[in-house]
Amino acid sequence: MGRGFLKRLNWVDAILYGLRIVIILAVIYGAYNTLSAGKYTADQWLGLVMSGLAQGSIYALIALGYTLVYGILLMINFAHGEIFMAGAFTAVFAAEALAKAGWLETPVKATISILMLVLLASTVSMLLAILLERVAYRPLRGAPRLVPLITAIGASFFLQYTFKGFYGSGFKSYPLVPMLQGGIPIGQFSIPKVQVVVIVLAIVLMAGLYFLVEKTKIGKAMRAVSENKEVARLMGINIDRVIVFTFMVGGALAGAAGVINGLYRPQGVNFFMGFFPGIKAFTAAVLGGIGSVPGALIGGLLLGVFESIGPNLVLDGLGITGANQLKDVIAFSLLVLVLIFRPQGIVGEKLAEKKA
Amino acid sequence: MNLDRNTLLRYGSLTGLAIFYLSVVGMVEAFNGRDIIKDLYQFGEIDLLTLGQIMVLLPAAIGGYMIANRLKDEHGNGTALVSGLITGAIAAIPVLILVWLGSTFPNIRNMFVGINRDLMEVLTLGYSLTEAPMTGAIILGLIIAAVAFDGALVAILPDMWRKSVINAMVWTLGIGVMSELLDQILNTFRGYDWIEKDTIKTILQSGSIKPGFAAFIFVVAFLWPIVMPYIRKPLNERYQASSTGAQTTVNYIGYALLILLLLSLPWLVGRFLSDVLVTISLYVLMGLGLNIAVGMAGLLDLGYLTNFAVGAYVTGILVSTGPQGIAANGGPAFFNLWWLIPIALLSAMLTGFVFALPVLRMRGDYLAIATLGFGEIIAKLALSDALKPYIGGAQGILFVPKPSFFGIELGDPERLYYVGLAACLFMLYVTTRLQNSRTGRQWGAIREDEDVAAAMGIDTTRTKVIAFTLSAAAGGLAGAIFATKVGTVFPNSFTVIVSINVLSLIIVGGMGSIPGIVVGAAALVGLPEILREFAEFRFLIYGALLVVMMLTRPEGLWPSEARRRELRGDDDEDNIASEATAVPAD
Numbered sequence: 001m002g003r004g005f006l007k008r009l010n011w012v013d014a015i016l017y018g019l020r021i022v023i024i025l026a027v028i029y030g031a032y033n034t035l036s037a038g039k040y041t042a043d044q045w046l047g048l049v050m051s052g053l054a055q056g057s058i059y060a061l062i063a064l065g066y067t068l069v070y071g072i073l074l075m076i077n078f079a080h081g082e083i084f085m086a087g088a089f090t091a092v093f094a095a096e097a098l099a100k101a102g103w104l105e106t107p108v109k110a111t112i113s114i115l116m117l118v119l120l121a122s123t124v125s126m127l128l129a130i131l132l133e134r135v136a137y138r139p140l141r142g143a144p145r146l147v148p149l150i151t152a153i154g155a156s157f158f159l160q161y162t163f164k165g166f167y168g169s170g171f172k173s174y175p176l177v178p179m180l181q182g183g184i185p186i187g188q189f190s191i192p193k194v195q196v197v198v199i200v201l202a203i204v205l206m207a208g209l210y211f212l213v214e215k216t217k218i219g220k221a222m223r224a225v226s227e228n229k230e231v232a233r234l235m236g237i238n239i240d241r242v243i244v245f246t247f248m249v250g251g252a253l254a255g256a257a258g259v260i261n262g263l264y265r266p267q268g269v270n271f272f273m274g275f276f277p278g279i280k281a282f283t284a285a286v287l288g289g290i291g292s293v294p295g296a297l298i299g300g301l302l303l304g305v306f307e308s309i310g311p312n313l314v315l316d317g318l319g320i321t322g323a324n325q326l327k328d329v330i331a332f333s334l335l336v337l338v339l340i341f342r343p344q345g346i347v348g349e350k351l352a353e354k355k356a
Numbered sequence: 357m358n359l360d361r362n363t364l365l366r367y368g369s370l371t372g373l374a375i376f377y378l379s380v381v382g383m384v385e386a387f388n389g390r391d392i393i394k395d396l397y398q399f400g401e402i403d404l405l406t407l408g409q410i411m412v413l414l415p416a417a418i419g420g421y422m423i424a425n426r427l428k429d430e431h432g433n434g435t436a437l438v439s440g441l442i443t444g445a446i447a448a449i450p451v452l453i454l455v456w457l458g459s460t461f462p463n464i465r466n467m468f469v470g471i472n473r474d475l476m477e478v479l480t481l482g483y484s485l486t487e488a489p490m491t492g493a494i495i496l497g498l499i500i501a502a503v504a505f506d507g508a509l510v511a512i513l514p515d516m517w518r519k520s521v522i523n524a525m526v527w528t529l530g531i532g533v534m535s536e537l538l539d540q541i542l543n544t545f546r547g548y549d550w551i552e553k554d555t556i557k558t559i560l561q562s563g564s565i566k567p568g569f570a571a572f573i574f575v576v577a578f579l580w581p582i583v584m585p586y587i588r589k590p591l592n593e594r595y596q597a598s599s600t601g602a603q604t605t606v607n608y609i610g611y612a613l614l615i616l617l618l619l620s621l622p623w624l625v626g627r628f629l630s631d632v633l634v635t636i637s638l639y640v641l642m643g644l645g646l647n648i649a650v651g652m653a654g655l656l657d658l659g660y661l662t663n664f665a666v667g668a669y670v671t672g673i674l675v676s677t678g679p680q681g682i683a684a685n686g687g688p689a690f691f692n693l694w695w696l697i698p699i700a701l702l703s704a705m706l707t708g709f710v711f712a713l714p715v716l717r718m719r720g721d722y723l724a725i726a727t728l729g730f731g732e733i734i735a736k737l738a739l740s741d742a743l744k745p746y747i748g749g750a751q752g753i754l755f756v757p758k759p760s761f762f763g764i765e766l767g768d769p770e771r772l773y774y775v776g777l778a779a780c781l782f783m784l785y786v787t788t789r790l791q792n793s794r795t796g797r798q799w800g801a802i803r804e805d806e807d808v809a810a811a812m813g814i815d816t817t818r819t820k821v822i823a824f825t826l827s828a829a830a831g832g833l834a835g836a837i838f839a840t841k842v843g844t845v846f847p848n849s850f851t852v853i854v855s856i857n858v859l860s861l862i863i864v865g866g867m868g869s870i871p872g873i874v875v876g877a878a879a880l881v882g883l884p885e886i887l888r889e890f891a892e893f894r895f896l897i898y899g900a901l902l903v904v905m906m907l908t909r910p911e912g913l914w915p916s917e918a919r920r921r922e923l924r925g926d927d928d929e930d931n932i933a934s935e936a937t938a939v940p941a942d
Contacts (some may be wrong), residue, residue: 012817015713076721093467136903145720146656147906150863153658154902157856161896165381168469275852279732282725315742322741329736336729339722340714 020341026318033317040312046189048309054195054264056304057202061257062281063288063296064209065129065250071226071291072246073141078152079132081278082159083251085271086128087121088258089163092172092269094120095262099175110179114259122255128159129251133244156275164271172269174262198264205256206297209249213293218245226291276328280307283335289345298346307331363423364439368446371419371504375412376450379479381896382470384408386889388478391564392532402482407533407889409478412451416500419443420507433512440508441501448497455479455493520578527577528570536563537629537886544626618777622770630769632885634841637776638834639881642858643865643873644783645830650859651868652787652796653823654803656724658855659711659731663828665738665850666707667700667835672753672845673746674699680746680753696759697836704832705825712824716817719806731855738847752846759840772841779833787870790826799823853895857881860898863905866912876912 034040062084069077095117098104103113136155140148180197183190213219224232225242233239261277262269280303288299310330315323338345378384388408396404420440428436457464458471458479465472476484483492510521531538539560545551559569595606622630642664649657673680674696715726741749748754758767759775766772790796798819801809810816839845857880865876880901884894905912 012713012716019714076725136907139907143906143910146654146724147910149656149721149724150859151903151906153856153859154899154906156899157895158899158903161893161899162377162381165383165470165893165896166468276732279725279728283729286725320742321744325740326736326742329733329740332729332732332736336714336726336733339718339726339729343718343722 016340023337027314030314030317033319034313035317037317039316043189045309046191048312049305050191050195052305052308053301054198054304055308056284056301057199057297058257058261058264058300059277059281059284059303060297060300061202061205061253061260062277063285063300064206064293065254066282066285067288067290067292067296068222068246068250070285072222072243073137073148075137075145075148076152076282077132077137077247077250078149078278079136079156079159080250080254081274081276081281082156082163083125083129083132083274084254084258084261084277084281085274086159086163086258087125087251087255088262088273089167089172089269089271090124091117091121091255091259092174092262093167095174095259096172104175104177104179107179110177114177114263117259117262118256121259122252125255125258126248126251129247129254130244132159133247138240138243156278160271160275167271169271171267174266174269176266177263180263194264198260201260202257203297205253206293209253210293212249218242222246279335280331283331283338286343286345287334287338289347292345292347295345295347302346303331303334306334359435359439359442360427363427364442365446367419367423367439368443369450371415371443372447372450374415374419375447375500376454378411378415379451379454379475380468380470381893382475383893384411384478385470385472385475386892387411388474390533390887390889391562392529392535393570394561394564394566396567396570399481402478405532410529412478412496413500413503416444416447416504417507417510419447420504421511422507424508424511428512436512437505437508440511441505443508444501444504445497447504448500451479451500452490452493452497455484455489459484459489516582519581523581524574524578528574531573532565532570533887535560535565538565539563540626540629541624544624547626619774622773627769629886630773632882634769634772634776634837635885636877636882637773637780638838638841639858639861639877640780640874641776641783641830641834641837642854643862643877644780644787644870645827645834646858647827647862647868647870647873648787648790648799648830649823649827651862652791652803653799653820655820655823656720657727657824657827658724658852658859659727659729659734660827660831660858661731661850661852661854662711662734663704663708663831664835664838664854665734666704666828667832668839668845668849669738669747669753669835670700670703670832671696671836671839672756675759675840676753676756676845678748678753678755680748681755692760696840697833700832700836701829704828704835707832708825708828709821711828712821716820728852728855731852735847735850735852738850748845750847752844752848753839754844756839756843756845758843766840769841772837775837779837783830783833784870786826791870795819795822856895856898860902863912864901869912872912 062080065080065083066077069075069080095113098113098117102109104110132155136151137148140151177194180194183192184196211219213222221232221237221242222245224235224237225239229239232242281300284299284303285296286299287303288295288297307327307330311323311326315326315330320326385408387410388406390407391403391405392407392410393405394403398404402409420443423443424436424440427439454471455476458476473484476489479496480489480492481496483489483495510518513521539556542551542556542560546553546556559566565573595603598606622633625633642660645663646657646660649655673682675681711727711730715723718726737743738747739750743749758765758772760766764771766775798809798814801812801814802816802819806816809819838849842849861876861880862873863876864880865872865874880894880898884890890897
């Protein structure tokens with residue numbers, strides 16, 4: 001039996017190695033073909049990279065919610081995408097009202113409005129995250145591992161269709177902010193203002209979070225709980241409070257990401273808008289190394305850029321038609337490949353082993 | 357009288373929030389169109405009794421029942437009743453607030469689409485039409501309090517009467533909700549001249565039951581739990597007392613009757629319901645398949661749509677007369693089920709095998725997310741232009757003809773039902789045989805603890821690959837039948853929703869439990885097909901069910917014994933004993 005087991009193990013390993021090599025070759029071949037054909041100018045590549053970075057920084061903000069919760073509870077909060085949606089979907093009504101009242105016209109007013117929207121969306125998402133933790137997750141601490149995951153999947157669909165019932169099933173869109181239109185010229189290139197603002201906002205929020213986790217008392221408590229719950233409890237840390245706080249922070253960041261996403265991609269606000277960004281943000285969290293805050297940033301940005309340039313760079317070169325429709329395929333393939341080949345991510349420790 | 361303020365507030369506010377939520381999310385309004393009992397009572401502008409009204413009143417009844425049930429032993433019946441009444445009164449407050457909001461700020465429906473005129477009409481008993489909404493809301497509040505009191509009243513009844521009352525209520529409301537179904541069945545009977553048109557008219561009226569029939573159901577269902585023991589007990593005693601041979605004969609007669617019923621079902625229920633039955637059978641099939649991975653082997657597969665899609669697309673390509681079919685590309689024309697089903701099965705199994713390989717090393721939630729990723733990749737690829745020449749892209753594959761079997765075309769749902777039934781019975785046979793086989797036991801072992809299973813010498817790689825492959829087979833079969841049922845293969849039929857649907861039904865029915873899956877599929881897939889209003893809220897309800905089931909009954913409604921003990925964590929002595937005796941000596 002033992003020998004047979006080993007033999008088969010090697011056989012699977014061989015296939016996985018083969019898969020790895022095939023994928024690397026395909027990527028290199030596709031990229032070589034595209035670049036040697038010279039189909040796209042440097043300007044276009046820069047545009048793709050920048051939009052990837054902007055999208056990636058939004059993924060990173062959402063990914064923080066996954067990473068923080070996973071770091072502490074070792075559970076995938078599958079409904080986190082819906083928390084993002086809740087903030088974005090609620091704030092879109094306020095944004096419409098503000099636009100009607102002319103509060104997006106001048107730069108000063110627009111800045112105040114955007115901050116208010118971020119605050120509103122963060123509050124809504126935060127409250128929802130607290131509620132979710134209290135109702136759905138807290139009673140299941142210590143349950144078999146799949147039970148909280150199934151609960152989270154259920155909560156995800158419950159929240160989606162709840163908001164569909166509340167706000168209707170139609171698509172809404174954020175009003176355009178005049179201040180953010182146009183580009184910033186850098187040399188011969190021009191970068192859209194909104195992308196710069198999105199990246200800057202995301203980085204400011206993440207720097208704030210990093211400060212919170214590394215420098216404050218509650219941040220220290222969070223790290224202690226994620227290291228070892230029992231010992232943290234013995235050190236006088238109120239575990240429940242720390243967990244609620246973690247959900248609060250993750251929810252607030254997701255809500256902020258909802259508004260920032262609305263600035264960057266005004267269209268497509270509806271009840272289903274959180275599902276795919278949620279999965280992609282989870283991909284970003286795993287890619288960077290789940291449980292690590294800088295990892296979420298790195299993972300988010302990398303995922304954004306891969307997703308943005310991947311279709312043009314690799315798929316085009318492989319001669320696949322309609323490559324731009326396959327953005328999501330790139331993201332999900334990345335998800336699967338990371339889970340297969342490097343579940344600990346780029347900077348993460350081997351959490352997958354620790355908890356298994 | 358000793359009233360606990362905190363308990364009252366908690367029950368009252370939860371009940372009130374439930375009513376508030378059901379109203380704002382749009383359920384009350386959507387279900388208000390469905391009459392349960394026609395012309396039960398006329399209350400101003402409002403006719404009793406619709407499902408929407410029940411949505412408002414049922415939470416109150418349950419809230420009153422629960423608080424009274426909790427308090428009656430400790431504090432006595434009087435306190436329990438008063439608490440029920442107060443709970444109802446507190447529960448009415450959110451409703452009053454909602455009506456006030458809706459009538460004072462009519463623009464609120466620009467944001468909350470559910471708070472609209474129709475809802476206001478229900479919540480004010482029609483008074484919103486006469487410009488006195490709050491009066492109506494206060495009357496409704498009083499009714500809510502009264503219903504909560506009734507709930508409390510039921511709770512303090514002696515056990516036997518309480519059982520009878522609840523049974524009677526559930527059956528009356530249940531048949532009321534299902535009256536459209538009943539109507540169709542009765543009309544099919546009328547087609548055979550088994551029943552007169554006038555008879556139907558006396559009990560049913562435009563998709564709802566008449567008060568007289570409702571009273572009849574109520575009385576029968578009320579008496580049932582009282583009378584039943586007197587009938588069942590002697591029968592049961594006689595069965596126990598008879599010889600083994602006679603028992604076996606009785607069992608066989610039971611099975612024969614069941615199979616006879618299953619075989620004649622489409623001809624008893626009519627065309628529309630046969631169509632629903634085909635859909636249910638597809639989901640039973642997929643449920644049985646996914647159960648092998650999730651329930652038996654503990655591998656949470658969220659990408660089950662892959663297998664379904666492969667089965668459907670392979671069928672589409674094989675039999676379609678359109679441009680994607682092999683017939684149009686110079687290939688032979690396969691029209692025969694004999695060819696179709698094995699090929700669809702094998703290709704789905706191959707897919708399951710291929711997708712199993714990379715995820716073999718993953719565990720638990722990572723495996724779930726990876727399979728979800730696979731599912732989404734397949735869904736997006738099916739929709740994209742990249743594979744358009746082969747599988748039709750967003751347009752899908754058209755012109756999938758009906759399959760034929762020995763020259764009989766299985767076009768209409770009544771005939772296609774037999775294909776679904778046969779597939780389900782086959783799969784049922786396979787899974788029941790597998791459950792206690794060597795492989796089945798190995799699945800159980802890796803589900804409990806993979807490391808220990810590997811240490812015990814179980815080849816986890818092989819075992820998992822078998823689980824995924826067999827699980828995929830059922831999905832492929834379902835996909836093949838689905839393609840022929842619909843006549844087209846559209847990529848929009850293959851979304852994450854399919855996977856979630858199947859997952860929900862095996863979890864609600866009970867993971868690892870085969871009868872649970874059949875019940876789960878009938879309830880979760882059949883109900884929304886029959887009650888069209890439910891369709892809009894089906895994923896809301898699925899989501900809520902998943903959460904509630906995991907919180908309260910993780911073993912499912914109809915659990916398998918082993919699973920129940922495992923998820924509950926309580927080692928009930930009796931169950932272990934019965935489990936031990938049930939193990940065959942192999």
